[in-house]
Amino acid sequence: MTNEKNIRQSYEIAKERYASLGVDTEKAMAQLQQIALSLHCWQTDDVMGFENQAGALTGGIQVTGNYPGRARTIDEVRSDIIEATSLIPGKHRLSLHAIYGDFQGKVVDRDEIEPCHFQSWMEWAKEQGMKLDFNSTSFSHPKSGNLTLANPKDEIRNFWIEHTKRCRWISEEMGKFQEDPCIMNLWIHDGSKEVPASRLKYRQILERSLDEIFSVDYKNMKDCIEAKLFGIGLENYTVGSYDFYLGYGVKNQKIVTLDTGHFHLSESIADKISSLLLFTPEIMLHVSRPVRWDSDHVVILNDELLDLSRELVRSNALNRIHIGLDYFDATINRIGAYVIGVRATQKALLQALLEPSALLQEYEEKDLLFQRLALQEEAKSLPWNAVWDMFCLKNDVPVGESYMADIEKYEADVTSKRG
Ligand SMILES: C[C@H](O)[C@H](O)[C@@H](O)C(=O)CO
Numbered sequence: 001m002t003n004e005k006n007i008r009q010s011y012e013i014a015k016e017r018y019a020s021l022g023v024d025t026e027k028a029m030a031q032l033q034q035i036a037l038s039l040h041c042w043q044t045d046d047v048m049g050f051e052n053q054a055g056a057l058t059g060g061i062q063v064t065g066n067y068p069g070r071a072r073t074i075d076e077v078r079s080d081i082i083e084a085t086s087l088i089p090g091k092h093r094l095s096l097h098a099i100y101g102d103f104q105g106k107v108v109d110r111d112e113i114e115p116c117h118f119q120s121w122m123e124w125a126k127e128q129g130m131k132l133d134f135n136s137t138s139f140s141h142p143k144s145g146n147l148t149l150a151n152p153k154d155e156i157r158n159f160w161i162e163h164t165k166r167c168r169w170i171s172e173e174m175g176k177f178q179e180d181p182c183i184m185n186l187w188i189h190d191g192s193k194e195v196p197a198s199r200l201k202y203r204q205i206l207e208r209s210l211d212e213i214f215s216v217d218y219k220n221m222k223d224c225i226e227a228k229l230f231g232i233g234l235e236n237y238t239v240g241s242y243d244f245y246l247g248y249g250v251k252n253q254k255i256v257t258l259d260t261g262h263f264h265l266s267e268s269i270a271d272k273i274s275s276l277l278l279f280t281p282e283i284m285l286h287v288s289r290p291v292r293w294d295s296d297h298v299v300i301l302n303d304e305l306l307d308l309s310r311e312l313v314r315s316n317a318l319n320r321i322h323i324g325l326d327y328f329d330a331t332i333n334r335i336g337a338y339v340i341g342v343r344a345t346q347k348a349l350l351q352a353l354l355e356p357s358a359l360l361q362e363y364e365e366k367d368l369l370f371q372r373l374a375l376q377e378e379a380k381s382l383p384w385n386a387v388w389d390m391f392c393l394k395n396d397v398p399v400g401e402s403y404m405a406d407i408e409k410y411e412a413d414v415t416s417k418r419g
């Protein structure tokens with residue numbers, strides 16, 4: 001009770017402080033409430049999925065750690081997602097990879113998947129008031145190799161074309177069922193350890209495959225194409241590079257996915273937002289945290305995330321931006337990993353929504369550059385955390401670090417009992 005009183009008092013002080021700079025804290029909280037983040041289901045089970053022919057994780061991605069409690073069944077994934085979302089303010093989405101289908105113990109190959117394999121997900125999500133997004137899965141399959149949609153061999157390429165076409169069909173049915181577009185992401189690992197004899201050849205093949213895949217028009221799903229710098233074992237050449245997908249996205253008006261772990265480490269993802277918004281219809285983000293490489297560390301509140309969030313808000317186009325998370329850490333409690341990453345992303349967005357942007361723009365227009373820099377610096381220590389605590393309180397989720405106790409309890413009662 002005293003705690004709640006403190007939170008409310010601190011909020012009132014913060015509200016006044018922000019108002020003095022022309023910022024409306026109530027409006028910022030209302031805007032944050034509208035931002036649904038797309039949670040990646042694959043943090044629950046280390047990207048294993050539920051195919052009954054599953055092998056090791058391939059495609060140049062890697063999960064490290066063996067913390068106990070990995071979800072081993074669809075029910076366990078759902079239970080973990082319910083637990084995680086109970087500790088996160090707001091209403092969010094869930095992103096499924098194609099390997100998470102409800103295959104009922106049968107072997108259903110990737111070129112055979114159908115909407116019926118995701119029907120139970122659609123119904124469950126509806127019960128939870130949650131919308132679904134979708135991803136085709138090119139990795140961890142006997143036909144994955146180093147080349148899928150860019151493979152010169154007809155048999156392999158056509159298999160993956162068929163898989164991806166089916167994923168679009170499933171996404172369309174999901175979108176219809178949930179009466180809200182399903183955002184489908186296409187990422188393939190295709191590449192080569194050494195420099196190929198022709199870089200052009202495989203990109204030409206990939207362009208043709210994509211044209212065939214996208215030849216069917218759908219109304220209830222949206223296509224996103226995700227580039228990458230390199231995968232492990234595929235260091236010299238990635239067919240689906242950023243230049244490739246940026247070109248394809250602009251030419252064909254597809255959504256380009258920016259995964260924050262898929263660029264050179266010193267490259268600013270924030271700087272790309274305004275350019276993409278000028279030339280592509282919408283943007284999809286995979287918020288991740290690269291450490292030395294695309295290591296998919298748990299997202300934390302760092303400068304890169306803050307910079308990106310500020311650009312998203314400043315662009316005035318939040319309705320054209322989809323924000324998903326993409327990391328997988330098996331070294332710590334997996335539900336904790338979700339909660340840390342989602343709350344960090346929301347905190348960054350809140351700080352961006354609380355930026356005294358009207359005043360900063362006014363200084364800029366008047367060429368008051370010292371004043372602009374001074375306010376940018378001072379804005380960093382404004383009492384945004386009091387607004388965040390109030391946002392959590394309003395959403396009836398734990399304030400501050402108190403969520404740790406809930407996760408510890410869930411671990412003791414549930415995940416520690418998994419074999
Ligand atoms: C599971 C993958 O991480 C995901 O599908 C893809 O988006 C990626 O980022 C691969 O590095």
Ligand SMILES: [Mn+2]
Nearest residue numbers: 226259286326
């Ligand atoms: Mn990604």
